[in-house]
Amino acid sequence: MVGWGKTSKNKSQLYSEIKTFGITKLRDGRLGGRNFGLLLFSSIFSSLSISMYLTVEQWYVVHELGMSQAVGWVLMATSLPRVLFMMMGGAAADRQSRTMMILLSLSGRCFVLFTMAGLLAVDQLHLVILCACAALFGISDAFFWPARDSLIPQLVNPDRLASANAMMQTSNQISTMLGPLLSAVLLSAFSYITIVLILAFMLITAGFCVYRIQDKQKRPVYTADHPGAGIFRQLQEGFRYVASSSLLRTIMGTFTVVNLFFVGPLMISIPLLANARMGGSAVSLSVMQGAFAMGSLAGAAVMGLVRLTRRGIWVTGCIALEGVLLILYSLSDRLPLSAALLALLGSCVSFINIPVISLVQESAPAHMLGRIVSLNTMVSMGLIPISYGLVSFLLTLKVGIQPMLVTGGVAVIGLAVYLAVKAGALRSI
Numbered sequence: 001m002v003g004w005g006k007t008s009k010n011k012s013q014l015y016s017e018i019k020t021f022g023i024t025k026l027r028d029g030r031l032g033g034r035n036f037g038l039l040l041f042s043s044i045f046s047s048l049s050i051s052m053y054l055t056v057e058q059w060y061v062v063h064e065l066g067m068s069q070a071v072g073w074v075l076m077a078t079s080l081p082r083v084l085f086m087m088m089g090g091a092a093a094d095r096q097s098r099t100m101m102i103l104l105s106l107s108g109r110c111f112v113l114f115t116m117a118g119l120l121a122v123d124q125l126h127l128v129i130l131c132a133c134a135a136l137f138g139i140s141d142a143f144f145w146p147a148r149d150s151l152i153p154q155l156v157n158p159d160r161l162a163s164a165n166a167m168m169q170t171s172n173q174i175s176t177m178l179g180p181l182l183s184a185v186l187l188s189a190f191s192y193i194t195i196v197l198i199l200a201f202m203l204i205t206a207g208f209c210v211y212r213i214q215d216k217q218k219r220p221v222y223t224a225d226h227p228g229a230g231i232f233r234q235l236q237e238g239f240r241y242v243a244s245s246s247l248l249r250t251i252m253g254t255f256t257v258v259n260l261f262f263v264g265p266l267m268i269s270i271p272l273l274a275n276a277r278m279g280g281s282a283v284s285l286s287v288m289q290g291a292f293a294m295g296s297l298a299g300a301a302v303m304g305l306v307r308l309t310r311r312g313i314w315v316t317g318c319i320a321l322e323g324v325l326l327i328l329y330s331l332s333d334r335l336p337l338s339a340a341l342l343a344l345l346g347s348c349v350s351f352i353n354i355p356v357i358s359l360v361q362e363s364a365p366a367h368m369l370g371r372i373v374s375l376n377t378m379v380s381m382g383l384i385p386i387s388y389g390l391v392s393f394l395l396t397l398k399v400g401i402q403p404m405l406v407t408g409g410v411a412v413i414g415l416a417v418y419l420a421v422k423a424g425a426l427r428s429i
Contacts (some may be wrong), residue, residue: 004120006327008158009378013314023411034214035213035214036152036155038209038210038212038213039148039151039152039155039209039210039213039291040139040167040168041119041173041206041209041247042106042148042206042207042209043071043101043148043168043171043172043206044174044175044206045107045202045203045205045209046144046181047171047172047179047201047207048133048175048178048179049199049202049203049310049338050108050137050141050179051176051178051179051180051188051423052180052182052183052197052199053078053113053137053174053177053181054075054078054179055135055179055180055184056183056186056187056192056195056196056199056420057074057078057130057134058071058074058075059132059183059187060118060125060157060192061074061127061130064122064124064192065127065130066128066206067127069129073127073131074127074131074134074147077131077132077134077135077138077227078134078137078138080138081135081138081139081140081142082138082139082141082142083142083378084142085138085139085142085143086142086374086378087322087371087374087375087378088142088143088374088376089101089105089142089143089145089146089370089374090150090238090370090371090372090373090374090375091147091238091274091370091371092143092146092147093146093147093150093151093370093371093374094150094367094368094369094370094371096113096249098147098148098150098151098154098370099147099151099210099211099213101143101144101146101147102143102147102148102151102210103210103211104143104205105140105141105142105144105147106140106144106203106206106207106210107141107206107207108139108140108143108319109137109140109141109203110138110200110203110204110207110403112137112140112200113137113196113197113200113203114197114200114257115133116130116133116196117197117200118190118205119133120193121193130165130229131305136180141404145369145374145377146164146370146371146373146374146377148168149357149361149373149377150361150369150370150373152164152165152168153361153362153369154359155213155308156387159364160310161358161359161361161362162303162304162307162354162355163304165303165354165357165358165361166300166304166350166354167304168242168304169300169303169350169353170297170300170301170304173293173296173300174297177291177293177297185316186198186231187380198301211367225408237368237371238368238371238372238375239375240289241364241365241372242349242372242375246351247359247363248360248364248372250419250423251359252375252379254315254319254356254378254415254419255356255376255379255383255410256379256383257412257415258319258322258352258412258415259283259379259383259384259387259395260383260386260387261407261408261411261412262322262323262408262411262412263324263384263388263403264346264384264386264387264388264389264410265326265362265391265401265405265407266326266329266345266405267403268388268390268392268401269329269330269401269404270285270288270289270292271340272401273288273338273401274299277332277333277338278338281392284335285333287339288335288338288339288342288429289343290426291338291339291340291346292342292343292345292346293342293346294343295342295343295344295345295346295347295349295350296346296347296349297346297349297350298343298346298347298350298351299346299347299348299349299351300350300354301323302347302350302351303350303355308355311355311358312419314351314355314420315351315352315355316416316419316420316423318348318352319348319352319412319415319419320412320413320416320417320420321344321348321418322345322348322349322412322416323408323409323410323411323412323415323416324398324404324409324413325341325344325345325348325409325412326345326405326408326409326412327405327406327409327410328341329341329342329345329405330401330402330405330406330409344401356376357376360372360373360376361373374413391404
């Protein structure tokens with residue numbers, strides 16, 4: 001539950017936190033000061049770059065190559081290696097300086113973009129080559145996020161970790177929302193070569209920010225019993241540690257159920273219900289998608305303002321609310337109500353994800369943090385395409401989206417009941 005406090009003193013403290021949230025926190029050092037600010041700005045540029053890159057590569061396939069049917073292959077070439085190499089990136093972040101891993105990730109993506117610019121200059125960026133560049137771009141990006149998320153606890157005080165994660169989540173949401181818009185503006189004004197070079201410059205700027213971070217951990221952080229062990233040995237140790245921790249097992253299981261039964265049906269339902277129930281206009285679709293995105297953004301901002309005293313109970317309650325809202329959303333046939341429910345669902349996503357990320361960061365040993373964070377991210381990201389595939393397969397079997405939403409809502413509520421009754425490790429936090 002949220003620790004609002006019972007005295008006027010606590011209320012004044014909360015009011016003071018609200019006033020000082022954001023840039024002031026960065027300035028006075030309570031969120032890690034200069035180092036955290038540099039990491040935040042680097043993350044913004046990195047998030048913007050991949051969001052814009054995905055939009056640009058899709059438009060290039062459709063508009064320049066004239067191969068609309070190949071868009072899915074290019075997106076898969078970008079996203080699948082990114083997910084598969086995420087765990088490898090976590091192990092690498094545990095072996096080397098995390099700032100160095102971030103710099104290598106940014107440099108790898110810059111190299112890909114400069115290569116693409118050269119190929120565009122000689123008109124040789126064909127589909128196969130584009131897929132290869134997309135795969136390399138995704139692989140390089142996979143090494144950024146585990147290193148970044150495992151670096152945050154080194155830069156901020158433990159009591160500010162949740163606020164730091166909330167600010168990162170908020171910046172990621174804004175970057176994801178702005179990326180396609182900025183890409184559209186650039187595509188209407190510049191050539192593909194210029195746009196690719198602009199993306200490379202953004203990554204160079206991100207790299208400069210990371211280079212300025214005063215990383216206290218310049219040497220490798222891997223301190224297990226066999227420091228000379230290979231990377232696959234480290235991966236095995238990471239899996240074994242997660243299997244031995246009841247809290248981490250619960251967190252991974254929670255993400256598995258939520259991503260399979262909640263994310264896929266919800267995201268695919270938005271265009272389907274906008275077409276079937278809301279008149280089929282682009283305005284209805286944009287309102288529904290925008291409501292979910294703004295809800296996620298607002299939820300992340302709220303999580304940066306409040307302190308949770310019983311995070312396990314909070315997360316369990318939000319999961320139950322998520323299931324109830326999903327069922328109500330499946331029954332709605334009015335645009336304002338659907339938009340309001342989607343905004344609440346988006347807020348619940350942030351209400352759950354941010355405390356869970358903080359729990360993972362706090363519960364994992366420093367020398368395994370990269371691997372465990374990456375495993376958590378891999379479970380989150382890797383199961384979403386599977387969920388999309390399952391929903392698409394059921395739709396081909398003429399199963400309606402409403403029954404899938406109701407089933408997903410019931411499954412999520414069932415998960416919340418299980419966590420409330422059986423998951424003592426989560427309840428006690």
